[in-house]
Amino acid sequence: MHELAVAESVVSSVLERTGDRRVSVVRLSIGRLAGVVPDALSFCFELASGGTPLQGASLEISEAHGRARCRSCESDFDLDDPILLCDCGSADVLLLSGRELSVTSVEVA
Amino acid sequence: MCSTCGCGEGGARVSALDERGRTYDDHHDHDHGPGAGAHGHGSPVPPESGTRTHTLELEVAVLAKNDELAAANRSWLAARRITAVNLMSSPGAGKTTLLERTIQAATRSVSVVEGDQETLFDARRIRQAGARAVQVNTGAGCHLDAAMVARALARLGPDEDSVLFIENVGNLVCPALFDLGEKRKVVVVSVTEGDDKPLKYPHMFAAADVVVLNKTDLLPYVDFDTGRFTADARSLNRHVEVLPVSARTGANLEAWYEWLG
Numbered sequence: 001m002h003e004l005a006v007a008e009s010v011v012s013s014v015l016e017r018t019g020d021r022r023v024s025v026v027r028l029s030i031g032r033l034a035g036v037v038p039d040a041l042s043f044c045f046e047l048a049s050g051g052t053p054l055q056g057a058s059l060e061i062s063e064a065h066g067r068a069r070c071r072s073c074e075s076d077f078d079l080d081d082p083i084l085l086c087d088c089g090s091a092d093v094l095l096l097s098g099r100e101l102s103v104t105s106v107e108v109a
Numbered sequence: 110m111c112s113t114c115g116c117g118e119g120g121a122r123v124s125a126l127d128e129r130g131r132t133y134d135d136h137h138d139h140d141h142g143p144g145a146g147a148h149g150h151g152s153p154v155p156p157e158s159g160t161r162t163h164t165l166e167l168e169v170a171v172l173a174k175n176d177e178l179a180a181a182n183r184s185w186l187a188a189r190r191i192t193a194v195n196l197m198s199s200p201g202a203g204k205t206t207l208l209e210r211t212i213q214a215a216t217r218s219v220s221v222v223e224g225d226q227e228t229l230f231d232a233r234r235i236r237q238a239g240a241r242a243v244q245v246n247t248g249a250g251c252h253l254d255a256a257m258v259a260r261a262l263a264r265l266g267p268d269e270d271s272v273l274f275i276e277n278v279g280n281l282v283c284p285a286l287f288d289l290g291e292k293r294k295v296v297v298v299s300v301t302e303g304d305d306k307p308l309k310y311p312h313m314f315a316a317a318d319v320v321v322l323n324k325t326d327l328l329p330y331v332d333f334d335t336g337r338f339t340a341d342a343r344s345l346n347r348h349v350e351v352l353p354v355s356a357r358t359g360a361n362l363e364a365w366y367e368w369l370g
Contacts, residue, residue, distance in 0.1 A: 002283035082311040107162040
């Protein structure tokens, strides 16, 4: 349940920038390889935002595909699990993205 | 655990053990007043409907605060030439036994930050093995974070030119996500857990600098395919080294000591 700690970090990083202003929407981008479960995070966000200006805000999560590059056949491809394997059979794969976990924007009153 | 909000973070306790095994606690201030920032519990503010809102672009990394604290830990440790090793495993894989052996064989000063949800059991074992230790009890928390390690380091005061082990909470999931400021990450797996663990807990194995395969003295009694285990770990982490050892019998621990340097 590290999603609770992640939810607390979401709340604190938003509050640092929005202060006392009421926030109605928080938008997150989560890479598929970030190790965070969106449903669990949404549940924890309700708990973590309670009693703050974020209380009741809706959480909009966009999940980003991981991207990887095969060093053998030099192609780039999407990767949605951490198993580093290219369709060509090579495991010599460089992870380019997919571990992001960021607040992209918020709606403030 | 914080009794007001139920969060795991605020409830972490750091306990140091003196030479006689007595403990003294470091009480963590946990602000619940209004305006307390991220972790405040002021009056609830109901959302208003029908109010015009505007979009504020943020683009901030959610774990930026933890990562900043981890970076501060890392430079504090580097300035003192302290090699910090983050030990992670499921409960019962043998992290503490491995540490007891390592302390007894060590040529450099060793100190340990012990993470568990509750009890001082492990810090006591480390002290008995001859090293200094502080215990971090995370309460409901399932992992250590950089802030807990910073508090533990202040209490522990590790020697310069030493080795610091951070024994994370037994859990193959959450600790993978939190940078503590360590130099290297070690995953300990015991053969009794089964050879399917890398693919079941891929994030942990993807993050490891080395995998210690413990309890090899039990290999004759369990169905554990070391070849499959190693191949699966490397499908997640191409060059990761797998060190088969038995912390109980001492078999092949030389390879572990050599890896530590």
